[in-house]
Amino acid sequence: MSAILDIRNLSIELETENGPVRVLDRFNLQLAEGEIHTLVGESGSGKSLLAKAILGFINPRWKITADRLWWRHYDLLALNAAQRRIVTGRDMAMIFQDPSSYLDPNDKVGAQLRESIPTGELSGVYLKRRVDRQTRAERLLHRVGIKDTADVMERYPHELSEGLAQKISIAMAIAHNPKLLIADEPTTAMEPSTRGQIYRLLAKLSAGQGMSILMITQDLTAVIPESQRISLIYCGQLMETGPTEEVMQKPYHPYTDAMLSMSLSDQDIAPKTRLPTLSGAIPTLQHMPIGCRLGPRCPYARRACIHQPALTKQQQVQFACHYPLHKDSEHD
């Protein structure tokens, strides 16, 4: 697999009053060009932190270590802040939940859209550049499926629905043709039909121009069929990763299994409630269990679980568990 984003054993430590806490613990992620990869984790699992680490929104107090944090042929950890800003600014973009808060409430949509078009790509004198900008902005709106461009451009962000605001965020994000788009729970609090629209749009953009997408979601119900691969993260540790089909059909990891049965049994469960099949609650930062962090809640936990399990590879799937739910007969 030729990964354009290659993360090996990435750890992030935060300094707290009770000493350092590892919020991301030896995390692995490989992303191929044009691939949609879904990262599933509950709130506080460190998934947003991972996105920040990739994009370089780094607090200087964090301690970041990794065997590899490569983007294409750049070793991101070896670049200084300015170089990193150039690389990520050129190649990456991010969209978020609550998209309207990422738009200036006092500025018309059109103006913000025009502003996001990189000046370097325009040519000619002032007036020509202005016209150019306008046509490019219109084209961006067309690409995200907005037909009535004149109307939308004249609106203020508070006059947009969340779905429309997210489409505009996407339009702004793809203005400089990024190679990686990180979508952090892009459809939270949206109606199912809008949700579907946004997902279809993202899938189309990915297929159409080979843009890789790292989709971050809360649970397995939001995993779209176009997502080729999927990773599950719990308390900063990678639980299981592999092709979406295989992981969902036949999970090796108890956590995947629990998430799956949750998404099947109760589709509309409110966020942050207790998992129906895992007892206990997500541990707080100060009380991270040693070894496998799922340990205290895992029905299969045994003594060996106080040591962190290494990643085991079974065909395409990798998982971190001492006692997987099944063993692959051909390989074991």
Place this chain on the structure above:
Amino acid sequence: MIRYTLRRLILLFVTLWLLTLFLFALNYFFPGDALTNMTGVRANDALAYQRLVSERSFDSSLFSQYLAFLGHFISGDWGQSLSTQRDVFTDLLPLLGATLELSVLAMALAMAIGAPLGLYAAGQQRGSMDRVVMGLSLSAYSIPVFWLAQLFILFFAVKLGWTPISGQVNPLFDIDVQSGSILLDILLSNSPYKGAALADAINHLWLPVIVLAIMPATMLIRITRNSMLEVLQQNYIRSARARGLSETRILLRHALPNAMQPVVRQLGLMFSILMSNIIVTEVIFNWPGVGSWLVKSIYERDYPVMQGGLFAIAALILLVNVAVELFHAWRYPQVRKELYAER
């Protein structure tokens, strides 16, 4: 926006109407004869008094008395002063001009000082200059204006002798009162010494203007700083940075307009505070404005003048507040949604 404007205007008129009710009632609560309190004509001037009794419906019910009062009030017949026998309404206009001049200049000065200092403090957040600016503004905010005014007079006028102690302009210049605003009047006059008069007027002006500007300026510093800091935390600023916009563009185009929004919203409140300070300041500086006029009328129990002064100041505060609110809603369309959830 039209709906919002209408609502504001209706509210304005209702408040003004309630104010007339209050003024009308005052005439009966003040000691003495209600008709005299209202018109400034004493009962011993029998001829005029008798005419007023019928004109003001004092031979009829309380309700028709109010209607008559309202009619006269709207047509600008606010009675005459008990002490000078001069018409209240004609006296009021130039006084209002003088007060407006003082308040507009003070407000402008406060903005010119307060907003940039607030932005500067925000830029130096938690640095030593931030602490200095915020400390100074808090101490200046806590100084009562009557004390500050006297301190300034003592220091700048008496001790240093830089400026006259009181008044608008040296009476030797013999400037006709037209608008009441001294600077305007000098420009409108045909005095041969315009330049000298202007310099003298400014020499009289700057001290009261500074005294008045200090309170709103300190408020502006704090509001501007805090709102700027809050805006800089917002997602749209961070995402603008992530998209690689230049820092100048982010500040001028996105941060500043948003940061000024709460500042604009507070301008009405600041003006109200300024007006209460202006009354005291006018008395201390012997400034011929509505404030000192009102205070003098209270000493002299000159009820018609008192009513006129009260109404003028209250109406001015109301008008400015409504104007600020309308401007705010017009400039910041997203607040209209917050107000009425309209689309």
